[in-house]
Amino acid sequence: MNLSKEFHEQGFHVVNNVYDKDEINTISNFISNLDSTNPIFRKTDDLFAIRQFVKEFPEIKKLLFNENLKGIIKNISGEDYFIVKSIYFDKPEKSNWFVSYHQDLTISVDKKIEDKKFSNWTKKHNQFAVQPPEEILENIFTIRIHLDETNKDNGALKVLKKSHLKSICRIDSIDFEKEIEVFCNVKSGGIMLMKPLLFHASNKTTNDKNRRVIHIEFSNKELPQNLQWSEFSQIENFTSHNS
Structure with missing residues (x-):
């Protein structure tokens, strides 16, 4: 199986x-x-999350980016990609939280600029x-690292x-009868x-088991007008990038 071909054609792939x-x-x-x-x-009854996870705790990179993960990244994207967003979250065993189908349409940046190609600005927690x-x-890809076994019964x-x-x-506009x-x-x-543009969703937890996930997004794109990725971070032992 060609991992890169499969991933880019299907929009997703699981590697255990x-x-x-x-x-x-x-x-x-x-x-x-x-x-x-x-x-x-962020702590609620339904969710525990750590925003800007890698940026705030860069020492975690040594634990996350083992040779297996770096090999997978090189396979699907080459060596010039870098981290642009990260979050850790735990969907607790009693959670009744669900997420309906959507695409991930936003990126995290350091400031607001006037550019008609950039829209729907928001600001939360100084970001x-x-x-x-x-x-x-289209250039971004996401890796979700699973600390717990996860199936349809726990989100x-x-x-x-x-x-x-x-x-x-x-x-x-989606005809679900024609979708897989x-x-x-x-x-x-x-x-x-x-891929962020892949429609994705998750159900409520029904089996009393946690779902802890580290979500990391990657890109190799420079942004315009001195706009910077707010969580830019290099992957160790990858090709250097001048931010």
Whole structure:
């Protein structure tokens, strides 16, 4: 199987056994020992999350970017990609939180600029988010690192196969009878690769099991008008990038 070809054609792919049990335990312990009073932590009954995860805790990169993960990134994108966004989240076992079908249409940047190609500006927690030109979104890929085994009963993503090829579109324009829906079950220590324009959703948790995921987005695009990715971070031992 050609991983890169499969991923870019389907818009997603699951790779298990990227991390062994010891690596997952080390990553989990690192997160457990963080000071959760930090304002970047979001804590509710339905969700525990850490925004700007890699930016705030860059030492986690040594634990996440093992040779397996770096090999997968090189396979699908080459060596000039870098981190542009990251978040850790835990969907607790009693969570009734679900997410309806959507595309990921925004990026995180350091400031607001006047550019007609950038729209729908928002600002939360001193970070700007904006919808960029479509070619920037098409360039991004996401890796979701699963610390827990995840299936449809505890919030595994469900996706519409190849829907990233539709470009940006409204969900009400989708004819679900013609779509192929896939649940992306991932084992603990596995990852899910995804294109942001792929329509994806997740159901409520029904099996009383957690779903802890580290979500990281990558790009190799420079932004215009001195606009910078707010969470830019290089991948160690990859080709250097001048930000």
